[in-house]
Amino acid sequence: MSIQMRGAEVAKAMKEKLIREREELNAAGVNPCLTIIRVGAKENDLAYERGAKKRMEMIGIECRIAELPEDISQEEFEDAFCKINKDPEVHGILLFQPLPEQLDVEKIRQMIDPAKDMDGMSPVNLAKIFEGDRTAYAPCTSEAVMHIMNHYGIELQGKRVTVIGRSMVVGKPLSMLMLGQNATVTICHSRTKDLADRCREAEIIVAAIGRANHITADMIAEGAVVADVGINVLEDGTLCGDVDYENVREKVSHITPVPGGVGNVTTSVLASHVLRAARTGQNEPGQRRG
Ligand SMILES: NC(=O)C1=CN([C@@H]2O[C@H](COP(=O)(O)OP(=O)(O)OC[C@H]3O[C@@H](n4cnc5c(N)ncnc54)[C@H](OP(=O)(O)O)[C@@H]3O)[C@@H](O)[C@H]2O)C=CC1
Numbered sequence: 001m002s003i004q005m006r007g008a009e010v011a012k013a014m015k016e017k018l019i020r021e022r023e024e025l026n027a028a029g030v031n032p033c034l035t036i037i038r039v040g041a042k043e044n045d046l047a048y049e050r051g052a053k054k055r056m057e058m059i060g061i062e063c064r065i066a067e068l069p070e071d072i073s074q075e076e077f078e079d080a081f082c083k084i085n086k087d088p089e090v091h092g093i094l095l096f097q098p099l100p101e102q103l104d105v106e107k108i109r110q111m112i113d114p115a116k117d118m119d120g121m122s123p124v125n126l127a128k129i130f131e132g133d134r135t136a137y138a139p140c141t142s143e144a145v146m147h148i149m150n151h152y153g154i155e156l157q158g159k160r161v162t163v164i165g166r167s168m169v170v171g172k173p174l175s176m177l178m179l180g181q182n183a184t185v186t187i188c189h190s191r192t193k194d195l196a197d198r199c200r201e202a203e204i205i206v207a208a209i210g211r212a213n214h215i216t217a218d219m220i221a222e223g224a225v226v227a228d229v230g231i232n233v234l235e236d237g238t239l240c241g242d243v244d245y246e247n248v249r250e251k252v253s254h255i256t257p258v259p260g261g262v263g264n265v266t267t268s269v270l271a272s273h274v275l276r277a278a279r280t281g282q283n284e285p286g287q288r289r290g
């Protein structure tokens with residue numbers, strides 16, 4: 001029997017501390033505030049938005065949603081973005097990705113105030129993560145996987161880890177965080193020739209692909225640890241991960257379900273980033289001190 005690594009359990013363990021931190025900020029006259037920027041209405045973004053809103057409510061963090069039209073021009077986007085970026089009431093910004101094609105993501109990445117960048121999109125924060133500087137905001141999902149491993153006592157030092165996916169939101173930053181814990185990391189992607197072999201030799205597998213049930217039981221070693229980051233929306237509207245959960249769970253020692261796994265912890269990490277940003281803002285000149 002495998003152990004189910006439940007996101008709700010990890011989130012619960014994080015909750016009390018987050019509420020305490022929020023209360024301390026309130027007592028110092030600071031109202032922590034997150035603004036989510038969503039362009040269009042993709043189901044994937046809406047799933048995150050629902051989860052994030054619920055989490056912020058639970059912790060007591062103000063959560064604003066800036067909803068922008070799918071066909072917004074670069075200029076209009078920059079106008080709206082700059083206002084939020086400069087708003088002293090807003091401590092943290094989460095911009096859903098990917099963005100529609102007409103928008104220049106590179107330019108927006110350069111524009112975001114690194115101190116408000118809650119999901120590691122600014123090159124400043126990314127550079128720090130690649131240097132192993134733990135003070136930067138890593139993309140929430142990559143940090144969520146680390147929290148889950150830590151909560152369930154999964155040691156990373158010296159372990160063979162295979163990460164499938166190399167996006168800047170999940171695969172690459174997560175690989176760096178794991179390397180920082182002295183894991184031996186293999187990064188796979190769509191051009192990897194022998195994916196099944198790279199998976200079978202891993203003691204820990206992280207799937208961040210975006211393809212329903214792509215990782216099957218025959219690709220996984222007996223007793224491995226599996227974190228499934230994938231969130232795929234099936235035709236009937238239900239969510240499923242990248243891993244063939246029902247068959248894989250028979251073989252492994254630990255596995256995250258979808259839904260109810262990594263996604264749950266992602267929103268808690270997001271809350272922790274907003275609180276940290278609010279605390280940091282408190283110490284800057286010109287801001288109210290507690
Ligand atoms: N649980 C959570 O909190 C979060 C979940 N997600 C989910 O995680 C998944 C990945 O997200 P994201 O990283 O943004 O997605 P991207 O589409 O940006 O990246 C997917 C990665 O998977 C690789 N890939 C695609 N097909 C294959 C294949 N057949 N074999 C091996 N590798 C493959 C791609 O390779 P290549 O680079 O060569 O194209 C790419 O590196 C999605 O389902 C997303 O919804 C995302 C963020 C948060």
Ligand SMILES: Nc1nc(=O)c2c([nH]1)NC[C@@H]1CN(c3ccc(C(=O)N[C@@H](CCC(=O)O)C(=O)O)cc3)C=[N+]21
Nearest residue numbers: 044045047048050051095096097119259260261263264
């Ligand atoms: N810059 C950026 N960073 C992201 O991390 C990012 C993004 N853009 N764009 C969209 C995808 C998708 N994503 C989800 C995260 C959590 C849940 C989540 O909380 N899921 C709950 C279920 C929520 C529900 O459906 O009610 C669960 O897994 O249990 C869902 C989806 C993050 N993404």
